[in-house]
Amino acid sequence: MKKILTSLALVGLVAVGTAAFAAEEAHNAAAPTHFPINEPKELSWSFAGPFGTYDRAQLQRGLKVYKEVCSACHSMNLVAFRSLADLGYSEAQIKAFAAEYTIHDGPNDAGDMFDRPGKPSDHFPAPFPNEEAAAAANGGAAPPDMSLLAKARGVERGFPRFIFDIFTQYAQGGPDYIHSLLTGYDEKPPEGMVIPEGTHFNPFFMSGVSLKMPKPISDGQVTYDDGSPQTVDQYARDVSAFLMWAAEPHLEDRKKTGFRVMVFLLLFGALVYMTKRKVWADVAH
Amino acid sequence: MSAGHSTYTPKTGIGRWFDARMPLPRLVYDSFIAYPVPRNLNYMWTFGGILSIMLVSQILTGVVLAMHYTSDTGLAFGSVEKIMRDVNSGWLLRYMHSNGASFFFVAVYLHIFRGLYYGSYKAPRELLWILGCIIYLLMMATGFMGYVLPWGQMSFWGATVITGFFSAIPLVGDWIQQLLLGGFAVDNPTLNRFFALHYLLPFMIAGVVVLHVWALHVVGQSNPTGIEVKSKTDTVAFTPYATIKDAFGMIVFLFFFAYFVFYLPNFLGHPDNYIVANPLKTPAHIVPEWYFLPFYAILRAITFNIGPINSKLGGVLCMFGAIAMLFLVPWLDTSKVRSAVYRPWYRLFFWLFVADAILLGWLGSQPAEGSYVFMAQMATLFYFAFFLIVMPVLGLIETPRRLPNSITEAVLEKNKGGGGHPAGATAAPETKG
Numbered sequence: 001m002k003k004i005l006t007s008l009a010l011v012g013l014v015a016v017g018t019a020a021f022a023a024e025e026a027h028n029a030a031a032p033t034h035f036p037i038n039e040p041k042e043l044s045w046s047f048a049g050p051f052g053t054y055d056r057a058q059l060q061r062g063l064k065v066y067k068e069v070c071s072a073c074h075s076m077n078l079v080a081f082r083s084l085a086d087l088g089y090s091e092a093q094i095k096a097f098a099a100e101y102t103i104h105d106g107p108n109d110a111g112d113m114f115d116r117p118g119k120p121s122d123h124f125p126a127p128f129p130n131e132e133a134a135a136a137a138n139g140g141a142a143p144p145d146m147s148l149l150a151k152a153r154g155v156e157r158g159f160p161r162f163i164f165d166i167f168t169q170y171a172q173g174g175p176d177y178i179h180s181l182l183t184g185y186d187e188k189p190p191e192g193m194v195i196p197e198g199t200h201f202n203p204f205f206m207s208g209v210s211l212k213m214p215k216p217i218s219d220g221q222v223t224y225d226d227g228s229p230q231t232v233d234q235y236a237r238d239v240s241a242f243l244m245w246a247a248e249p250h251l252e253d254r255k256k257t258g259f260r261v262m263v264f265l266l267l268f269g270a271l272v273y274m275t276k277r278k279v280w281a282d283v284a285h
Numbered sequence: 286m287s288a289g290h291s292t293y294t295p296k297t298g299i300g301r302w303f304d305a306r307m308p309l310p311r312l313v314y315d316s317f318i319a320y321p322v323p324r325n326l327n328y329m330w331t332f333g334g335i336l337s338i339m340l341v342s343q344i345l346t347g348v349v350l351a352m353h354y355t356s357d358t359g360l361a362f363g364s365v366e367k368i369m370r371d372v373n374s375g376w377l378l379r380y381m382h383s384n385g386a387s388f389f390f391v392a393v394y395l396h397i398f399r400g401l402y403y404g405s406y407k408a409p410r411e412l413l414w415i416l417g418c419i420i421y422l423l424m425m426a427t428g429f430m431g432y433v434l435p436w437g438q439m440s441f442w443g444a445t446v447i448t449g450f451f452s453a454i455p456l457v458g459d460w461i462q463q464l465l466l467g468g469f470a471v472d473n474p475t476l477n478r479f480f481a482l483h484y485l486l487p488f489m490i491a492g493v494v495v496l497h498v499w500a501l502h503v504v505g506q507s508n509p510t511g512i513e514v515k516s517k518t519d520t521v522a523f524t525p526y527a528t529i530k531d532a533f534g535m536i537v538f539l540f541f542f543a544y545f546v547f548y549l550p551n552f553l554g555h556p557d558n559y560i561v562a563n564p565l566k567t568p569a570h571i572v573p574e575w576y577f578l579p580f581y582a583i584l585r586a587i588t589f590n591i592g593p594i595n596s597k598l599g600g601v602l603c604m605f606g607a608i609a610m611l612f613l614v615p616w617l618d619t620s621k622v623r624s625a626v627y628r629p630w631y632r633l634f635f636w637l638f639v640a641d642a643i644l645l646g647w648l649g650s651q652p653a654e655g656s657y658v659f660m661a662q663m664a665t666l667f668y669f670a671f672f673l674i675v676m677p678v679l680g681l682i683e684t685p686r687r688l689p690n691s692i693t694e695a696v697l698e699k700n701k702g703g704g705g706h707p708a709g710a711t712a713a714p715e716t717k718g
Contacts, residue, residue: 050548078366144560148366151551152559159647169548174556207569247559250369250376257377258547265543269536276529283521284700285324 030192037203038187040155040180043237045172047244050259053252054245056088061224062242063087065235069217070146073138075126078147079246082120086249094120101125139198141212150174150240150247155206174247175240180204182236185215291315316502321520322527323508325696329403330506331534332396338535339389340494344487346382354434356480358473361436362561380550386428387553388542390576393421401614402635404623405507411615413500418611420493425577425608427486430479432574433471437558442571444471444479450584453598470564510695511623512688519692570652578649579642580604583668585653586661603665610672617672619680627686631679638671 046055063084066076081098089097098118103125106113118125126145128134134142144152154173157165164170184204195201199210220230228234245251293314295301304311353372355364368375397417400406406414429447433440448471451462467474505514514520521527545552553575557568573581587600594602610617625632641664648661689695 078363078370083370148559152556154556166549166552171549171551254376254380254547254550258543261543261547262540265536265540269533269540272529272533272536276533279525279529283324283526284696285326285521 029190030194032209035208036155036180036206037209038180038184040173040176040204042170042172042176043179045175045241045244047241047251048172049169050255052255054086055241057226057228058238058241059087059245060089061226061228061234062238062240062245064224065217065222065239066146066242068222069235070239071124071127073127073134073143073213074146075128075134075143076124076146076246077126078123078145080121080123081118083249086245091120098122139212143213146243146246148247150178150243152247153177153206172244175244177204177206178240178243179236182217182239183233292319316498316523317528318522318524320502320523321514321517322506322523323514323519323692324521324526325508325510325692326506326527326530327509328530328534329395329399330508331531331538332392332399333501334531335392335535335538336389336396337494338539339385339392340487340490343382343385343389344491346378346385347484347487349378350382351484354480356434356477358436358476358562361434361476365435377546380546382431384542384545384550384553386431387574387576388538388545389424390428392538393424394576397421397611398639401638402625402632403507403509404511404618404620404625406615407511407618407620407623408615409504410500410507413497413504414615415612416493416497416500418608420490420497421611422608423486423490423493427483427490428574428576430483430486432558433476433479434483435558436476436562438560438562438566438568439555439558439572441471441562441564442568443573444475446571447573448475450601450604453595453601455598507623508692509624509626510689510692511627512690512692512695515691516693572650575646575650578647579645579668580607580649582645582649582661583607583665585649586658586665588653588658588662603669607665607668610669614672614676617676619677620683620685621680622685622688627688628679628683629686630683631675634671634675634679637667641667641671 046053046058066074081094081101084094084097085091098120101118101122101124102115103118103122104113105116108114126134128137128142131142151174155177157170157173181202181204184202185200187201187203189195189201189203189209193201193209195210199208199212200214201210205211217232217235219232222230222235224230224234228238248254291311291314293304293308293311295304295310300310303309350368353364353368353375355361365379368379370376372378400414400417429443433444448462448465451465452458454461463469465475465478466472467478508514555572572578581604584600584604587596587603589599590596591599620628620631622628625635645661645664645668648657648664651657653661689698
């Protein structure tokens with residue numbers, strides 16, 4: 001066994017050594033080769049960890065930010081109004097909320113398409129009729145659908161961090177990234193960096209030095225009625241949390257069920273282990 | 286199924302009636318109750334049972350998922366999201382299924398490494414080993430096709446890259462690729478045939494598992510000492526001894542599985558697969574599922590032409606060769622001694638091989654550029670050297686430690702020095718693997 005351990009340790013050393021060797025690469029601030037330039041900041045989210053839950057008030061604020069700002073360009077095709085009940089809204093509130101939207105429906109009995117107010121069973125209507133229209137209106141890059149954005153973005157954590165993530169249950173790469181991106185527009189590009197025409201520098205953007213989306217939100221743009229600070233940082237936190245909910249609406253249910261399952265497996269495992277000891281007690285093995 | 290005489294005696298009239306016509310109860314009794322297993326099996330021998338429940342779990346969750354899934358390129362992504370959002374406990378089924386695939390591979394890799402460590406493939410278990418390799422191949426095909434079904438970016442581009450390998454084969458390559466795709470590129474026909482095959486292959490796996498278990502019950506289980514069972518004192522009855530130990534192993538394994546399903550369900554996946562497939566937009570790095578990464582690293586390590594073989598074909602040959610090595614193991618290992626417990630040099634090289642496989646896996650997840658390429662080439666070289674040089678040569682030149690005369694002797698010898706604790710918790714490291 002000692003030999004096994006020594007050989008394992010040796011192999012580990014070699015692996016770490018080569019990894020460090022691979023990571024050693026020339027860095028040039030004006031022409032970076034790896035993105036994002038800055039790693040996303042890790043925030044503490046209410047929904048992190050084994051007992052995480054969504055902060056209802058935060059989700060409601062995030063919905064407000066989405067509705068008043070993001071939804072001008074970003075669709076959220078997979079989310080139905082009815083699911084807003086998760087945010088703590090009553091049925092009547094959801095009906096009223098949905099009715100604020102106009103849904104293109106049809107054909108009716110006469111074969112005509114028509115507009116009608118939204119119903120709870122409708123999904124959020126998209127701001128553009130199709131992806132081509134979205135791209136044409138936004139300088140050639142269609143704004144991504146936001147339904148799954150919080151799970152569809154994640155900066156690679158790299159070795160050895162991805163191992164630690166297993167133990168810390170880090171699964172907030174998406175919201176961390178979105179928050180960092182939204183708050184990263186005020187950073188100045190390093191001297192000598194070439195920013196392509198029609199794009200905007202953001203050191204947190206994961207696929208280049210800049211992106212087509214301009215700074216989307218400024219301090220004071222959305223009015224909060226619960227006294228929360230009306231800053232870009234707070235907006236970014238709230239909308240990131242909201243997008244996490246939109247991407248993973250059953251997160252609370254999942255973690256709650258998970259705890260029960262883990263407790264059951266622990267107790268059942270302990271009982272089976274004791275039984276196993278008893279069964280094998282008189283057999284040397 | 287088991288060799289030797291059956292000890293089953295039906296106690297009731299119905300039992301005797303049944304036994305005379307179709308002795309199914311006898312088969313079950315002989316295979317899972319009276320079946321003798323070596324008394325010194327450690328927890329590495331519980332992975333067979335663990336793999337069985339994972340297969341059952343995958344089939345059960347998969348059948349229900351298939352009831353809600355639509356294999357059409359325009360609808361597939363949305364139908365999976367419908368499962369995640371609106372189907373009762375759909376999120377649980379889908380996360381169990383996607384993480385279940387990963388844990389199926391975790392278990393199968395531990396099972397294979399156990400076989401390599403204890404020499405479980407040596408005569409008379411060559412066929413048992415090869416059947417296992419066939420199951421592993423079928424699992425890889427099933428896993429790959431399953432990953433395509435959600436029709437995300439990695440589904441699409443992974444399918445494009447992997448089916449592209451086949452076009453490297455001379456003469457028939459393009460034809461094979463088009464047959465797989467049902468066209469010239471990954472599209473609706475591809476998705477439909479992958480769905481059909483993804484539903485079919487698990488039942489083929491189940492079929493080969495039956496053969497695997499049959500072969501096992503003919504030759505009997507190997508054990509940590511690698512010495513064949515010689516007398517009745519070397520064995521215990523499957524039930525209750527192995528049953529309860531397997532049950533405990535399964536629960537521990539399920540604990541880790543549940544941890545990922547409930548707390549880190551997307552840890553083993555790629556964020557890009559939550560973006561709907563777009564044939565016009567190539568992701569920055571196309572990475573297969575983690576369980577294919579070592580082979581992916583080997584594929585990309587071949588960056589040079591060897592005579593008439595260009596680098597692409599060379600990579601494909603090396604990748605398939607890496608899997609083919611497993612099939613040849615029973616004949617590559619020349620050692621007379623089975624278990625690494627008595628082979629100090631083989632043990633060292635075994636652990637180096639484990640580290641090499643992990644290193645290859647990590648390299649497979651990195652872009653194929655700079656120093657990574659050289660590291661992957663060295664790791665590939667060691668991978669093949671382990672099978673083609675170390676295994677045959679070491680068996681001829683290594684002096685193994687003295688073998689005990691029997692399993693019973695090994696057990697008693699160990700317990701003499703063990704301080705009177707016969708249970709597994711304090712077993713000597715040799716039997717813990």
